[in-house]
Amino acid sequence: MKTKSASRSTFFNPLLLIGLVVLLFFPQAGSAQVQRTVTADYDAVRDFSIISNPNGAWSYGWMSPLGSPLNLYTVTDTTTFNGLSGWLETGMMMYAPPLVGHNDTQQVLCFLSFCVPPTYLQLHPGPNNEVSVVRWTAPTSGSFLFQGRVVGLDHGGPTTTGFYVVLNSNNTLFSGNINVYKSPVSLHRTLAMSAGDTLDFAVDFGQNGNYNADSTGIQFKVTQVQ
Numbered sequence: 001m002k003t004k005s006a007s008r009s010t011f012f013n014p015l016l017l018i019g020l021v022v023l024l025f026f027p028q029a030g031s032a033q034v035q036r037t038v039t040a041d042y043d044a045v046r047d048f049s050i051i052s053n054p055n056g057a058w059s060y061g062w063m064s065p066l067g068s069p070l071n072l073y074t075v076t077d078t079t080t081f082n083g084l085s086g087w088l089e090t091g092m093m094m095y096a097p098p099l100v101g102h103n104d105t106q107q108v109l110c111f112l113s114f115c116v117p118p119t120y121l122q123l124h125p126g127p128n129n130e131v132s133v134v135r136w137t138a139p140t141s142g143s144f145l146f147q148g149r150v151v152g153l154d155h156g157g158p159t160t161t162g163f164y165v166v167l168n169s170n171n172t173l174f175s176g177n178i179n180v181y182k183s184p185v186s187l188h189r190t191l192a193m194s195a196g197d198t199l200d201f202a203v204d205f206g207q208n209g210n211y212n213a214d215s216t217g218i219q220f221k222v223t224q225v226q
């Protein structure tokens with residue numbers, strides 16, 4: 001297996017950020033809040049656990065099709081890709097997506113044709129369009145600011161996926177195609193939620209109907225607002 005490493009600065013070439021697409025999925029509610037610099041109450045990358053699923057407010061799983069009940073991943077793989085930890089339904093990260101992976105290092109890790117920065121989780125859909133999902137469940141009722149990014153991680157394909165943000169499995173707040181490498185899409189929105197409400201960050205295999213080379217990065221933070 002051919003592997004190589006790249007620096008974080010390489011991945012986040014400032015020139016690429018010029019093309020950053022900022023999408024507000026509820027601009028009137030989110031635009032003022034996004035300027036806050038307080039530490040997030042919840043952070044999908046920072047809070048990741050390879051030990052527990054569910055993991056506090058976060059859970060990792062798959063569904064087919066989108067909107068179906070979430071099947072929690074029960075299998076872990078911490079050895080196939082050095083530095084990556086992954087949750088799966090079965091098997092190993094190289095062969096058996098859907099999966100959710102985490103970079104356990106402080107460097108961008110590259111394997112085969114994909115790279116995972118330490119600031120993103122890696123989501124990969126399955127061959128039969130099993131949708132890979134990171135779910136946040138509201139622990140209390142309140143208003144919550146969600147902010148984050150989604151990005152294609154595969155430079156060889158490149159990534160061709162569909163990305164969705166779905167409230168309570170039936171209300172799609174955002175959907176879009178991720179068909180390029182390293183050009184993050186930024187999202188933010190403030191939502192009033194009741195305890196137990198769920199917000200899914202979901203990746204399917206996209207419009208080409210193929211799951212190959214479909215690694216997709218997500219980073220989302222949640223902060224309770226007054």
Ligand SMILES: [Ca+2]
Nearest residue numbers: 160205206210
């Ligand atoms: Ca695809």
